[in-house]
Amino acid sequence: AQKITQTQPGMFVQEKEAVTLDCTYDTSDQSYGLFWYKQPSSGEMIFLIYQGSYDEQNATEGRYSLNFQKARKSANLVISASQLGDSAMYFCALVGGFQKLVFGTGTRLLVSP
Amino acid sequence: EAGVAQSPRYKIIEKRQSVAFWCNPISGHATLYWYQQILGQGPKLLIQFQNNGVVDDSQLPKDRFSAERLKGVDSTLKIQPAKLEDSAVYLCASSPWTVVGEAFFGQGTRLTVV
Numbered sequence: 227a228q229k230i231t232q233t234q235p236g237m238f239v240q241e242k243e244a245v246t247l248d249c250t251y252d253t254s255d256q257s258y259g260l261f262w263y264k265q266p267s268s269g270e271m272i273f274l275i276y277q278g279s280y281d282e283q284n285a286t287e288g289r290y291s292l293n294f295q296k297a298r299k300s301a302n303l304v305i306s307a308s309q310l311g312d313s314a315m316y317f318c319a320l321v322g323g324f325q326k327l328v329f330g331t332g333t334r335l336l337v338s339p
Numbered sequence: 340e341a342g343v344a345q346s347p348r349y350k351i352i353e354k355r356q357s358v359a360f361w362c363n364p365i366s367g368h369a370t371l372y373w374y375q376q377i378l379g380q381g382p383k384l385l386i387q388f389q390n391n392g393v394v395d396d397s398q399l400p401k402d403r404f405s406a407e408r409l410k411g412v413d414s415t416l417k418i419q420p421a422k423l424e425d426s427a428v429y430l431c432a433s434s435p436w437t438v439v440g441e442a443f444f445g446q447g448t449r450l451t452v453v
Contacts, residue, residue, distance in 0.1 A: 232381075261441065269428060271382075271444035317381055319442075324394050325370050325434065327442055329381040 228253045228322050230330035237335050239308045246293070247303040247333045249318030255279075260301040261319040262292065264312075265332070271317075277301060308337045341365065345431050345445035353453055357419035360448045364412070364433030370394075371408055372442065373416050374430040382430055388414065421452045 229252040239245040251260065262274040277285045277292045285292045293302040305312055318330045344363040352358050364371050369390050374382035385404065386396040390411035399406065403422070408414040418425055428449050432442040 230381075263444075269447055269449075271430065271432070273441045273443075276441060321442075324387075325389070326384070326387060326395055327372060327432070327434075328384060329374075331381045 228255075228258075228320050228326060228328045230318050230320050230328055232318055232330035232333050234333045235331075237333055239305075239335065239337055241310060241337055241339050242307050244304060244306045245308055245335065247305070247316050247318075247335065249301045249303065249330060251299050251301060251318070251320050253320060253322045255322035258320060258322040260292070260294070261321070261327075262290070262301075262303045263317045263319060263329075265315040265317060267314070274316075275303065305335075308335075310337050310339065313337045343431055343433050343443050343445035345429075345448055347448055348446065349449050349451075351451045351453060352421055354423055355420040357417065358421055358450065359415050359417045360429050360431075360450075362414045362416070362431030362433075362445060364414070364431070365435075365443055368433035368435050368443070369411070370434045370442075371414050372430075372432040372434075373406055373414070374432065376428045376430055376447070378427070385416070418450075421450075423452050426450055426452045 231250045258279045260277045264272040275287045291304045315332045317332045321327045371388040373385045376382045386406045387394040388408040406416045428447040430447045431445045434442040
């Protein structure tokens with residue numbers, strides 16, 4: 227069975243600071259992928275970043291980076307230089323065998339001026 | 340490239356009524372997902388199709404929910420009869436899952452059952 231755990235219901239950060247959103251996962255699949263999605267109040271799901279289980283380097287996309295620690299089964303999202311527009315819900319997701327895609331419960335990030 | 344299309348965007352029905360949602364995935368995407376997202380929670384996978392076959396429907400309440408994907412393209416999700424706890428956003432996503440894939444989401448259908 228696949229499971230994603232996000233233990234932070236909410237996080238606060240000041241503009242221009244960095245923030246880390248935690249994600250741990252559990253899967254019996256050898257090959258899998260981890261995603262982070264952003265969901266603003268408008269409700270759309272916006273893809274941010276992807277990490278494959280066999281990728282040796284941590285994924286980066288602009289201000290987003292994924293701190294992938296395979297042995298600890300964690301895939302934390304780091305947002306550098308937070309902006310007011312980063313305020314949203316953030317979901318970690320896991321894709322495993324048969325492309326089953328499961329989500330965590332999410333973390334609400336609030337960026338203050 | 341056109342995105343995932345869903346309709347309607349909003350729907351309000353009374354409990355015990357029936358409702359149907361439609362999803363048109365991105366052309367060529369073999370995998371299609373339906374998720375239920377209750378306010379304040381993460382998306383819960385209801386059903387996953389690979390072409391027109393069901394890969395996973397373990398969390399679909401089959402006594403009231405049904406879904407189909409005819410010809411491996413468009414999909415419909417139906418609820419009959421609806422309950423108050425079905426109030427949620429229903430998200431459709433599709434993916435090619437070729438090399439490194441991502442699931443592309445539609446804007447969702449917000450269902451309110453009163």
